Amino acid sequence: MTKTKSQKFPLKKLLIWYGRNKRDLPWRKTRDIYKIWLSEVMLQQTQVITVIPYYHRFIKHFPTIESLASADEQEVLKLWEGLGYYNRCHNLYRSAKLVMKEFYGSIPDQPEKFKKLPGVGPYILAAVMSIGLGLPLAVLDGNVIRVITRYYGMKDDVSKGPTKKKIHEIMTGYIPNDNPGDFNQAMMELGALVCAPKSPSCEHCPINADCAAYRTGQTGEIPYKPSKPKIPVYNVSIAVILDQHRFLIQKRPSKGHLAGMWEFPGGKIKNGESPGQAVIRECREELNINVKTIKKLKMVSHTYSHFRIKLNVFLCGIKSGEPKSMNQQPIKWITVDQIETYPFPGANHKFFPELKEYLKKHSD
Ligand code: SF4
Incomplete structure (x- = not known):
């Protein structure tokens, strides 16, 4: 039978288990609210193991909110490169500037003020305020949803708002004022660590005595969420336009997907077009030049949150014309060593080894 929130949650057992088993993570060794905030932003959508080196690098470069606010955005993006979900980075950067301008460099300790900063949604608000300042605001993330729904045997669709609200209310009912x-x-x-999505380690779980899903053997069905619709796949061609040892890159607009990062000219392949024809057309439209394809360097697949791309990467040479950005976005000729200077999307990094290899071979 499904239990209700009136059923007492074994809080003490959970906290004793946490005290003994918590991972030794860098952001758990600080009371600095800026560092806690940064870690929570990075941890949204990204696994702990991936975040750790990014966190260390970021803190090394920007140890304070002041240093972040006064940095160049390209430098900040470069440090985020590969972590994905770049809006998190843009929002944190904008927030840092606002904290300096409107709060004299002091991160607001009132939830009403803190939540007005860019990118501060309910999760970041509760995590930063509770961990950094000891305010009793309950977090809700995928891990919490899994534990609560399994413990109480809730079979509601967890993708729905009312279900999330119900789980959050349960959490709010239990969160102690002390720690x-x-x-x-x-x-x-x-x-x-224990209540994993697949094969949870129920035998080692500190709250297994009263867990509904464990007792009834339903950990495979709970939490319940309908299967996700398939994401679209786009076929794209891009050009690495070569001029001896240099190649051309262009900057993405300052708003939208992958804002402010650098990439290569190109775009979606139209119906009836071959990948090679598409790259020639795109270069004409974007840069007002005629190119010839020298070789197909690689085909890359990359998945973003809402779509996947198949990237046909061509090495090209200019047949006629002088590259001129037709969409007002900055363009630059760079050498292979300068790849490290500019932030590029993850999909580009998947063909950089082949590009470096090609340029090395043809440098003499
Ligand atoms: S007993 Fe199993 S299903 Fe229940 S909370 Fe613990 S790990 Fe999760």
Whole structure:
């Protein structure tokens, strides 16, 4: 039978387990709210193991909110490169500037003010306020949802708003005033380490005695979410336009997908067009030049949150014309060594080894 929130949650057992088993993570060793905020932003959508080196690098370059606010955005993006979901980075950067301008460099400690900063949604608000400042705001993330729905045997669709609200209310009912950050982290840690999506380690779980899903053998069905619709796949051609040892890159607009990053001219292949024809057309439209394809360097597949691309990467040479950006976006000729200077999307990094190899071979 499904239990209700009136059923007492074994808070003490959970906290004892957390005290003994929590991972030794860099952001758990600080009380600096800026560092806690940064870690939570990075941890949204990204696994702990991936975040750790990014966190260290970022803190090394920007140890304070002041240093972040006064940095060049390209430098900040470069440090985020590969972590994905770049809006998180843009929002944190914008927030840092606002904190300096409107709060004299002091991160607001009132939830009402903090939540007005760019990118501060309910999760970041609750995580930063509870872990950094000890305010009893309950977090809700995938780990928490899994633990609560399994523990209470809730079979509601967890992709729906009312279900999330119900789970959040349960969490809010339990969050203690004393060390609320530990409670939030304990729930998330239990979800990450024990109550895993597939094959949870129920025998080692500190709250298994009263867990509905465990007792009824339903951990495979709970949490319930309908299968996701398939994401679209786009076929794209791009040109690495060569001029001896240099090649041409262009900057993406400052708003939207992959804002402010650098990439290569190109675009979607139209119906009836071959990948090679598409890259020639795109270069004419974007740069007002005629190119010839020298060789297809690689085919790359890359998945973003809402779509996937198949990238046909061509090495090209200019047949006629002088490259001129037709969409007002900056363009630059760079050498292979300068790849490290500019932030590029992850899909581009998948063919950089072949590009470097080609340029090395043809440098003499
Ligand atoms: S007993 Fe199993 S299903 Fe229940 S909370 Fe623990 S790990 Fe999750």
